[in-house]
Amino acid sequence: MPELPEVETVRRSLEAKVKGKRIETAHVDYPPMLEGALERFHSTISGRVIEDVKRRGKYLLFDLAGVYLLSHLRMEGKYFLTDREEKKQLHERARIFFTDRTALLYEDVRKFGTFALRDAETVFTTRPLSKLGYEPFDASLTPALFHGMLKGRRAIKSVLLDQRVVAGIGNIYADEILFCAGVHPMEEARTLEETQASRIHACFQRILESAIDAGGASVRTYKNTLGTDGRFERELCVHTKAGTPCPHCSTPIEKIKVNGRGTYFCPHCQRRGKKG
Numbered sequence: 001m002p003e004l005p006e007v008e009t010v011r012r013s014l015e016a017k018v019k020g021k022r023i024e025t026a027h028v029d030y031p032p033m034l035e036g037a038l039e040r041f042h043s044t045i046s047g048r049v050i051e052d053v054k055r056r057g058k059y060l061l062f063d064l065a066g067v068y069l070l071s072h073l074r075m076e077g078k079y080f081l082t083d084r085e086e087k088k089q090l091h092e093r094a095r096i097f098f099t100d101r102t103a104l105l106y107e108d109v110r111k112f113g114t115f116a117l118r119d120a121e122t123v124f125t126t127r128p129l130s131k132l133g134y135e136p137f138d139a140s141l142t143p144a145l146f147h148g149m150l151k152g153r154r155a156i157k158s159v160l161l162d163q164r165v166v167a168g169i170g171n172i173y174a175d176e177i178l179f180c181a182g183v184h185p186m187e188e189a190r191t192l193e194e195t196q197a198s199r200i201h202a203c204f205q206r207i208l209e210s211a212i213d214a215g216g217a218s219v220r221t222y223k224n225t226l227g228t229d230g231r232f233e234r235e236l237c238v239h240t241k242a243g244t245p246c247p248h249c250s251t252p253i254e255k256i257k258v259n260g261r262g263t264y265f266c267p268h269c270q271r272r273g274k275k276g
Helices: 004-018 038-045 143-148 156-161 171-181 194-213
Strands: 023-028 052-056 059-063 067-072 077-083 092-098 102-108 114-119 254-258 261-265
Touching: 004 052, 004 059, 004 077, 004 194, 023 038, 038 067, 038 114, 143 194, 156 171, 156 194, 156 261, 171 194, 171 261
Parallel strands: none
Antiparallel strands: 023 092, 052 059, 059 067, 067 114, 077 102, 092 102, 254 261
16 A cells, blocks of 8 residues: 555655646546545536645645545555546546646556545544544654653554554555664554654654655555656565565564564564663
């Protein structure tokens, strides 16, 4: 699933390509991905200008001046800007037609992506966005505040994946963040010291920023709106690296399950119970 760096990369690409375009109409081939009636979707977005493209967590927000179109890419959703007469693609699920004769194609092999409309006044106070936690780069999310949020017996990796705590972190980056911080993924959140929480905080900001700069990670089928792969895959230290030497100590990377999620870590650099 695309995580914050991949979604932010898509957002930036879409902002450059579709901001200022006026929507003429739209065609949806797979109505189940819409929240609400197809007729309302068409009547609401037709004639509106895309004022901006924003992001909240893993959601893309198309600002249509008074209304937001929320898009979640889920596993394999992709956008491509093309000529409106471009032939239909095999996995095309929707096409938004602009008045300048271009079109925005949404492709989704597994049909897991979703679209929803929200009024601008309530978009951040109603679900799904109201349930999201802090943005990783939010200045108000200090290391001390983050440490105070680490409560209970849940594994720290599960906490990082909880979108109600910090929005946007997924499986790939949780592994890389915990390796960077030297924290075992099964460590109970309540046992972490302030210094460990501070390292995790610094690592999620640094790693996510680096991944955004690299255009995300293409560990499976992710491509950005330009149709190109992300480059951060080359910088992964542990994720998908089971059996290969740790880049710090040469101990073989191991893979375990944490709450059902495949998890990669170095058993030496990330010893369970390690403090400080």
